[in-house]
Amino acid sequence: MLIWLFLAMNFIITEVVKGIKHLYNEEVAESLISIQDTRKEFEGQATIVVFPIVRFSKKSPEQTANDLGAYLVDNLKEVTAFNVVKGFLNLSIANDYWLDLFNNSLLQPDFGVIPSNGRKVMVEYSSPNTNKPLHLGHVRNNLLGYSVSELLKADGAEVYKVNLVNDRGIHICKSMLAWQKWGNGETPESSGLKGDHLVGKYYVIFDKEYKKEIEALKAEGQTEDEAKKNAPLIKAAQAMLLAWEAGDEAVIDLWKTMNGWVYEGFAISYKNLGVDFDKFYYESNTYLLGKDTVEEGLAKGVFFKKEDGSVWIDLTADGLDQKLVLRADGTSVYITQDLGTAQMKYDDFKMNESIYVVGNEQDYHFKVLFLILDKLGKSWAKGLYHLSYGMVDLPSGKMKSREGTVVDADDLIAEMVATAKQKTEALGKVDHFSEEERETLYYNIGMGALKYFLLKVEPKKRLLFDPAESIDFQGNTGPFIQYTHARIKSLLLKADYTPGVFIDNQVALSETELDMIILLAKYPSEISAAAKTFSPASLANYIYEVAKMFNKFYHEIPPIVKEEDEQLKRLRLSLSDVTAGILKSGMRILGIEVPERM
RNA sequence: GCAUCCAUAGCUCAGCUGGAUAGAGCAACGGUUUUCUAAACCGUAGGUCAUAGGUUCGAAUCCUAUUGGGUGUACCA
Numbered sequence A: 001m002l003i004w005l006f007l008a009m010n011f012i013i014t015e016v017v018k019g020i021k022h023l024y025n026e027e028v029a030e031s032l033i034s035i036q037d038t039r040k041e042f043e044g045q046a047t048i049v050v051f052p053i054v055r056f057s058k059k060s061p062e063q064t065a066n067d068l069g070a071y072l073v074d075n076l077k078e079v080t081a082f083n084v085v086k087g088f089l090n091l092s093i094a095n096d097y098w099l100d101l102f103n104n105s106l107l108q109p110d111f112g113v114i115p116s117n118g119r120k121v122m123v124e125y126s127s128p129n130t131n132k133p134l135h136l137g138h139v140r141n142n143l144l145g146y147s148v149s150e151l152l153k154a155d156g157a158e159v160y161k162v163n164l165v166n167d168r169g170i171h172i173c174k175s176m177l178a179w180q181k182w183g184n185g186e187t188p189e190s191s192g193l194k195g196d197h198l199v200g201k202y203y204v205i206f207d208k209e210y211k212k213e214i215e216a217l218k219a220e221g222q223t224e225d226e227a228k229k230n231a232p233l234i235k236a237a238q239a240m241l242l243a244w245e246a247g248d249e250a251v252i253d254l255w256k257t258m259n260g261w262v263y264e265g266f267a268i269s270y271k272n273l274g275v276d277f278d279k280f281y282y283e284s285n286t287y288l289l290g291k292d293t294v295e296e297g298l299a300k301g302v303f304f305k306k307e308d309g310s311v312w313i314d315l316t317a318d319g320l321d322q323k324l325v326l327r328a329d330g331t332s333v334y335i336t337q338d339l340g341t342a343q344m345k346y347d348d349f350k351m352n353e354s355i356y357v358v359g360n361e362q363d364y365h366f367k368v369l370f371l372i373l374d375k376l377g378k379s380w381a382k383g384l385y386h387l388s389y390g391m392v393d394l395p396s397g398k399m400k401s402r403e404g405t406v407v408d409a410d411d412l413i414a415e416m417v418a419t420a421k422q423k424t425e426a427l428g429k430v431d432h433f434s435e436e437e438r439e440t441l442y443y444n445i446g447m448g449a450l451k452y453f454l455l456k457v458e459p460k461k462r463l464l465f466d467p468a469e470s471i472d473f474q475g476n477t478g479p480f481i482q483y484t485h486a487r488i489k490s491l492l493l494k495a496d497y498t499p500g501v502f503i504d505n506q507v508a509l510s511e512t513e514l515d516m517i518i519l520l521a522k523y524p525s526e527i528s529a530a531a532k533t534f535s536p537a538s539l540a541n542y543i544y545e546v547a548k549m550f551n552k553f554y555h556e557i558p559p560i561v562k563e564e565d566e567q568l569k570r571l572r573l574s575l576s577d578v579t580a581g582i583l584k585s586g587m588r589i590l591g592i593e594v595p596e597r598m
Numbered sequence B: 001g002c003a004u005c006c007a008u009a010g011c012u013c014a015g016c017u018g019g020a021u022a023g024a025g026c027a028a029c030g031g032u033u034u035u036c037u038a039a040a041c042c043g044u045a046g047g048u049c050a051u052a053g054g055u056u057c058g059a060a061u062c063c064u065a066u067u068g069g070g071u072g073u074a075c076c077a
Helices: A007-024 A051-057 A061-075 A095-106 A136-154 A170-182 A195-219 A224-230 A232-245 A249-273 A291-300 A334-349 A360-375 A379-383 A409-427 A435-455 A478-494 A511-521 A523-532 A536-556 A566-589
Strands: A035-037 A046-049 A079-085 A088-093 A120-124 A158-165 A279-282 A303-305 A311-314 A322-326 A353-359 A384-389
Touching (some): A007 A035, A007 A051, A007 A061, A051 A061, A061 A079, A061 A088, A095 A566, A120 A136, A136 A158, A136 A353, A136 A384, A136 A409, A136 A435, A136 A566, A158 A334, A170 A232, A195 A224, A195 A232, A195 A249, A232 A249, A249 A409, A279 A334, A291 A303, A291 A311, A291 A322, A291 A334, A322 A334, A322 A360, A334 A353, A334 A360, A353 A379, A360 A379, A360 A384, A379 A384, A409 A435, A435 A478, A478 A536, A478 A566, A511 A536, A511 A566, A523 A536
Parallel strands (some): A120 A353, A158 A279
Antiparallel strands (some): A079 A088, A303 A311, A311 A322
């Protein structure tokens, strides 16, 4: 049961409170009264649940509902009739009221625009490693991060999108080492491979060769653990990491070159995904941060030092464990860096809130991180939020890079666009389009399908990616919504519609038209609700409802362009226009473009 | 073991602070085009909301326990 969040219905609640005072001489809070949509099978548009009021009225639910219904009809001109079903008071709201709402709200140019509220929010997302190309899991992260950012902007916040690139560490050294040994000077140019794929190729080679060495050592009688530690390749990689940290020129040069290739590759993937960032942070610059924070924690007595010199925090009182924050040799661990980076990001932007878009396997890490910052007395720690999302599963099971069962982001994008092209051509509607318009359309449809497919699922839930289903363009899909938009645009063009003229409030609304106005009017509150829970999914589902409602409307009325009654024609065209506007701006929040025709 | 998340139709998912007979899409079956784009619409069929208790006028929703699954519990990042 959808609750009426938008202010338009508040006047009823206010009157109900007055009614209770008048009828029963009891003061009740407005928060006690809830209004919800009336179910389809009953008369009316707004329903008040009277059960909570019964203890004030001291009468049966039916009697209370009847009393209140009569009071509302007498005292509110907008309420024309009521009926009572069990404890539910269904109110019929005047036609005029809906038309006024339509004219004064939905038809206004600023409808759906939520004014700036001064909130400053940072959204950190993507955060790739530079040793391999992006895969499906990253795609979910990127799309989620981008659309949450857009959602918060739409809800009136100022948003900073940042990307913390993990560009250093043993994993990069693995790619570098393998390239040195087996690369023969191969480059993206010489191989024709996208830079990130080239580097990823050597990461895989490293892993393969490393495994061979482990097997060889085990054959010589070493245990698995010994073999893993003693393999020459891993020792070489560790040596390379030390050389990197010592600033060894040759190693740094190679590192810069190979990271450069990866960045060129990522730039293409990001462009194709339609995501962007206001600022990049690099771990090569931040990995030494956090030691100041450790000192601060020691001074404040939040951290303690063990005999070996390692620094810890005891979180057992909070139901967690003891956690290491600095090694005995004074080097950092993951959380040390994150403490420092969090401080740096705050110093840079002074934001009120900071959202980390990171997979749910790091739930514990962020719980600890936020708790530590809070214990350190950081005033901004309250504004930290881990937007945790579930893994993407394949029908065959988990994605495993080592077994080659990953879905590569670039391949996936290419496949979606190719499928869009094939399906669109099969329909034969675009033969007269220009080459450029066609290509753009295929891209928008393919990406629309992919983005919508991933975003319509609640972030925290695991998501099953079935390639066959994801390229389905029927039903609850991106292309369905895109198609609805294109259809409306075509209609408005044919009908020679000009916006900006209001509707005469004498027009009688059909049931579907009334339902449409009610549904469309919820758009701003849907944005706010989605922003509040950081969930593009709820917005995606709302947009789908809007598209579905339009298609129903479109089918059940005679052709609008031939409508003789000018007022009725204008009403229907305006409804169509407002629908198109919501589809367009709503989809934009999801990062999806809607075509003018398709 | 402990922590945490998840469990709704054959499949993929909605169901928001508890509200009336639990909704969509896909798949299946049937229908709709001399009328504004059939990537559409209408209909049929499909459910012990994992299980058992509890709170409540009212529970898919809140609480407890159990079962099944994921993830974490690294001096990796």
